[in-house]
Amino acid sequence: MPQATIGVIGGSGLYRMEHMTEVEEVKISTPFGDPSDVITIGKVNGVSMAFLPRHGRGHRLNPTEIPVRANIWALKSLGVEYVISVSAVGSLREDYAPRDLVIPDQLFDRTKSRVNSFFEGGLVVHATFAEPFCPHLSKLLLESARELKDVTVHAGGTYVCMEGPLFSTKAESNTYRKLGMDIIGMTALPEAKLAREAELCYATVACVTDYDCWHEAEESVTVEMVVQNLAANVKNAQRILQNVAQRIPADRAQATCGCSEALATAIMTDRSAIPAEVKEKYSLLVKKYL
Template sequence: MSDKWVLGIIGGSGLYALEGLEDVRKERVHTPWGEPSGPLVKARLHGVDLVFLPRHDEGHRIPPSHINYRANIDALKRAGVTDILSLSACGSLREALPPGTFVIVDQFVDRTFAREKSFFGLGCVAHVSMADPVCSRLAAMAAHAARAVKPKKVHEGGTYLAMEGPQFSTKAESHLYRDWGMDVIGMTNMPEAKLAREAELPYASVAMITDFDCWKVDEPHVDVTNVLEVLHDNAAKACALVSEVAKTMSKTPRSPSPEGIERVLDHAIITPKEHRDPEMVSKLDAIAGRVL
């Protein structure tokens, strides 16, 4: 395994470009799963190779349920990305996590239902572990970077409830998720995190809080207008956060992730070689070529 970092950044709502990049070039990457959200932006930042992909495309033209998550992860893998940092707008389900807070997510609950959630399927079946869905090393780097850029608050650890959308929650749903112990709510980190794990790519998520969803009686219910007001400030700090992560990586030789994510497929594929569908196997060239 190379000791060189290639940092993949997936930008969420309000984050359609990064600042301070050098040697910038755009590249269209085609995948067996269709087209990713847009061209990959390849660049360098503080000496670290970086690949940026806005998940909603420039101009925010793709809604959450229509994002081609498989193509996005496949394209980043083909581009040589070693680690993925997701930056996402989200709502807060906790009084202690006000708008402007950056939450370094460490768990997910997936309530989406209209999305393709695996690269594997008929002809080649695999089951990867998602017990610890986030790379602890990358999450620690993100937390360190977040503290350096000084958002309203940095909260390490938290459970992200992924809803289907595109509508925001009802009050009943919002209160239910609070009762379940969820911390933040968003529409895009699933199946993104699951697919990153299948692709053997360490993944971490910074959830940038824009609102209190609709559970808090003394706050306006979430709508696009009040979300956009917070997004602008969050996006500027998100760019600074990426810069800080790159600075840390520039001083740190890359070694295997603490969770061994780069080899998670070693014991995940259950379909014997003689029963695998060749067409499916060919589609998995970038994702699982190492083991297939």
């Protein structure tokens, strides 16, 4: 089976990778079912990448239906060490305008109907999540975005992840602003949590499509508005992905983020108490610690 070090999860509007050569489609089954779609593996500027459309081609899955555990597991099984998420978001700040890009550094969880851990059935893991986005990978994405002179990119910000699929009420939107949130979306969680449990470096290119519904001078968010602004955002995101491919080190030991050892001190369960079948099920994630 082909391998790739870099995985890209494409959100709304990003259903395929441009300028990818030596393309091969891989269908993977996982202990958590099938991922959102087949995974496309190929080379971008000579670097192997794996691409997975988060909502499936044709946008068939709503945010709560996305098989996130299967998606992250499938990428991990292909040798992926770095995951770049491309996501559409609404802005909760005047200066984060539609068609801008944001490389967020924090998350606030407002989801309520999603499984947010791989581990169950006799294996308890409490991984550190103070920095939900890998600072090393985020820095590389920011540097790559800033090389594009015609793109406005913002460094940092808190991404509040709501359940969806409906957009916010005005009361919710204004409350998030008062709490200091910067952007709002529906897909960063549990994706970032599961990436941490899989010891993957995970970062997001957030594509601003609208002002949610708080901005009195702007129309409340609609699908039509999102689609129009996504077209421009996705083109820029594709350019960033081509650029960052050359920056990500082949040797992950050069990264100082600690993502590759996220489970080293996180397993709470006594090793002797973990059932053999559970050890086998999670061997992809924890074998080196058991």
